[in-house]
Amino acid sequence: MTEGRRERADATRNRRAILRATEELLAGHRPEQISMEQVAAAAGVGKGTVFHRFGSRMGLMRALMQERAFDLEEAVRSGPPPLGPGAPARERLLAFLDAVVDVVSRNKSLLAALGQAVSANPPSSDQGPREAHPVYRAWHEHLAALLAEQRPELDAELTAHILLGALHSDPILRLLEQGEGERLADALRELAVSLLGS
Amino acid sequence: MTEGRRERADATRNRRAILRATEELLAGHRPEQISMEQVAAAAGVGKGTVFHRFGSRMGLMRALMQERAFDLEEAVRSGPPPLGPGAPARERLLAFLDAVVDVVSRNKSLLAALGQAVSANPPSSDQGPREAHPVYRAWHEHLAALLAEQRPELDAELTAHILLGALHSDPILRLLEQGEGERLADALRELAVSLLGS
DNA sequence: ACCGTACCGGACCAGCGGTCCAGTTGTTCG
């Protein structure tokens, strides 16, 4: 990405092709049965290339997710209120929850493919520190900060994990697939409101 | 289980051996890198036997989970209050959450292995209905009923999914691994309390 | 035009989940 050497033209082309192909496959097939070979074939590149660029299946999914979440991150960091800075914490939190539900529901299969939120351990290091993927990290950080600001006596970190964790659960992903996104947003908002008090 | 024909003695012996072996492996290794062959070897049976009894990796995990959750199910159905019937819904709900956290924290690796909550599709039916595993079903049902009783205006079903879903998320499982079970229980209780009102 | 090098891609590998079926063992019934 932001490295010293510029990326070669064909590398860029292939990276894009791979991401696009993955999106397409993800749209049509259940994520757990998409193989790297399929991705490579669909992108019109060799398998080696896919691994060269993304390291592993998880790396691929991670990259894709990061791309998908980019807009939201921008909006939160420097967009207009209530999502961006400027609005009171309470408003920002509710707006953020809605936005996250939206992103998640537009990327259910991707989320499902990521399984949970974890682990792109360098291939063979066994007990790696298991860092969560950056998107989750960012979401959690933001949410926890807002929670702490509004209700300092809460265990903000943990509560944020609970709120976000819910979005990764399979039954909820299933609901999202059936277009119940609005319902989910409502329930979450309800929960947040009663948590934050009036 | 409760079938017409009685189970043969050697079958019982082997089923137990397989479950035990799985437990042991689960205790030592990361769940995603336990192979069925390993399980079979550790149990001292052939691979075919494992598949014969449990159908698939997921089937195995499911069976194990069911066994582990059995006590809680009993306690809820016919144990003493506040967990069992007899106490007011509010008390039962809080007690149940604590109990679930307890079960989950004593079975993190198993939960992680189950991935999310789903799918033991008969081997090759592609778009099967994807039923969740019975333990999750039972928990969800109970929780939703209690919620509905206490706060009928809520979307109890969905809220129950959110509460339970949180327990499956990877960051939370990670916390549990570090012995923060008490903290999680507190946060969840806090959440439930503000949801239920005074 | 030329050269160093980052990048490509497909042959290759070990290991996996899952299937299969011939042989074995428990159970039941005359």
Add this chain to the structure above:
DNA sequence: CGAACAACTGGACCGCTGGTCCGGTACGGT
């Protein structure tokens, strides 16, 4: 008690996967 019948067993086997490797390719600077 023996014989006939299932049910159970287990390891050889299969197709396929994620991941590695390295000779060849084509890009970009000069």
